[in-house]
Every structure is written in C-alpha cells, then in structure tokens.
Amino acid sequence: MDIADSSLEVVGRLVDASNASLLCSLEDGTQVIYKPIAGERPLWDFPDGNLASREVAAFYISELGDFAIVPKTVLRDGPFGMGAVQAWIDTDESFDVTDLASSSNLRIREMALFDALINNADRKFGHILYIDDSNILGCDHGVSFHTENKLRTVLWQFADTPLKPEAIAKVGKVLDALDEKYLETLLTRSEIEAFIDRARFLLETGKFPMPNPNWPPVPWPPY
Numbered sequence: 001m002d003i004a005d006s007s008l009e010v011v012g013r014l015v016d017a018s019n020a021s022l023l024c025s026l027e028d029g030t031q032v033i034y035k036p037i038a039g040e041r042p043l044w045d046f047p048d049g050n051l052a053s054r055e056v057a058a059f060y061i062s063e064l065g066d067f068a069i070v071p072k073t074v075l076r077d078g079p080f081g082m083g084a085v086q087a088w089i090d091t092d093e094s095f096d097v098t099d100l101a102s103s104s105n106l107r108i109r110e111m112a113l114f115d116a117l118i119n120n121a122d123r124k125f126g127h128i129l130y131i132d133d134s135n136i137l138g139c140d141h142g143v144s145f146h147t148e149n150k151l152r153t154v155l156w157q158f159a160d161t162p163l164k165p166e167a168i169a170k171v172g173k174v175l176d177a178l179d180e181k182y183l184e185t186l187l188t189r190s191e192i193e194a195f196i197d198r199a200r201f202l203l204e205t206g207k208f209p210m211p212n213p214n215w216p217p218v219p220w221p222p223y
Contacts, residue, residue, distance in 0.1 A: 043143065
C-alpha cells in the first residue's frame with residue numbers, strides 16, 4: 001500500500017525522540033513513522049524550513065544517487081497536520097551496531113559518504129538500521145542540508161581517505177539528475193546551492209571530508 005495516500009492510524013509514540021515521532025498503521029496494517037511539523041521543536045541553527053521537508057529531501061537524494069540509505073519517505077497530511085511519513089524498518093534490536101559503525105563495511109562507507117553529501121548533523125549509532133551486513137539503512141535526517149558545514153557523525157573512520165570510483169559515480173549521478181525545482185519545495189535556495197557546492201567539492205577533492213574544527217564532530221549523546 002502506498003504510504004502517500006493511505007489513511008494513518010496512530011498506534012504509538014517513540015518516546016526517546018526529541019520531536020514528535022508517531023508509530024502509525026496504514027489500512028493494510030503496514031507500519032510507518034509519522035513526524036508532524038506541528039510536533040517539531042524549534043532549533044536555533046535551523047531557522048529556515050521544517051525538519052520534515054529535510055527528511056523527504058534526504059530520501060530524494062538517497063534515491064537519486066542509488067544510495068538506498070533512507071527508507072521511503074513522503075511529505076503528506078496526517079492526523080496532526082502535514083509531516084514526514086517514513087516506512088517502518090524492522091531491525092534486530094539485539095544487534096549492537098557500535099562495532100559495525102566503526103568498521104569498513106561497504107554499506108557503512110556508503111552511509112558516511114551520503115552523510116557528507118547531505119551535511120547530516122546527527123548520525124548517531126541509534127540512527128543506523130541494521131538488517132544484515134549488506135542491508136543497512138539510516139533514519140532521522142531532519143537536521144541536514146544546512147548551508148554551513150555541520151557534519152556530525154559517529155562514522156569518521158573514512159575521513160581524508162580517497163573515494164572509490166563507484167562513490168564518485170554516485171555523487172556525479174546526483175548532480176547530473178538533480179531536479180532543483182523539486183528540491184526548492186523542500187529546501188531554501190541557499191541550502192540547495194550549498195548542497196551542490198558540497199557535491200562538487202567531494203568530486204574535486206576525491207576524498208571524504210575531515211571534521212570541521214569549529215563544530216563538534218560527534219553528536220551527543222552518540223547513541
């Protein structure tokens with residue numbers, strides 16, 4: 001069933017989330033996460049736009065570059081107004097992703113590149129969704145796409161190392177296929193220009209970025 005137009009029934013809430021994150025059921029029983037804009041807490045460093053739109057923008061870039069990092073996410077109306085609705089991913093809750101997140105796993109490497117591209121300011125261990133070693137997804141991309149370098153992540157093991165040819169191809173594909181008019185419905189013009197500059201910088205340097213010395217490199221808490 002399409003998460004874009006099925007009715008939503010709230011069945012629970014993720015209590016650890018800083019913003020309203022509601023577990024909902026679609027008409028066929030499929031579960032999704034609904035994050036209404038009305039439930040977002042104002043952030044001093046993200047004054048433009050809403051977090052829900054950034055979640056959808058992250059999904060768009062993930063699909064555009066064949067990263068397959070972000071579960072399907074749409075912007076739509078719900079019980080508490082407009083918000084981001086994302087497919088729920090069942091994971092092995094007994095699996096500790098800490099060691100995996102520090103490894104050279106290919107999917108972790110792709111996630112690190114994706115985060116650098118979207119300028120993700122909140123890649124915590126808990127935002128890594130482990131299914132198996134080749135099926136690793138990510139969630140909670142609401143604080144991304146800032147115009148300033150705010151990359152904050154637990155995946156720094158690749159910093160300043162060369163990008164592989166397939167990684168360069170993914171970034172290039174994003175630039176070639178980017179629909180800026182669509183992205184303008186989700187982000188500000190300055191955020192889009194900063195995104196394009198980051199992508200070009202990755203291609204020019206051919207390396208993963210280093211941490212910003214003027215910004216905390218790891219989110220707190222990291223879990």
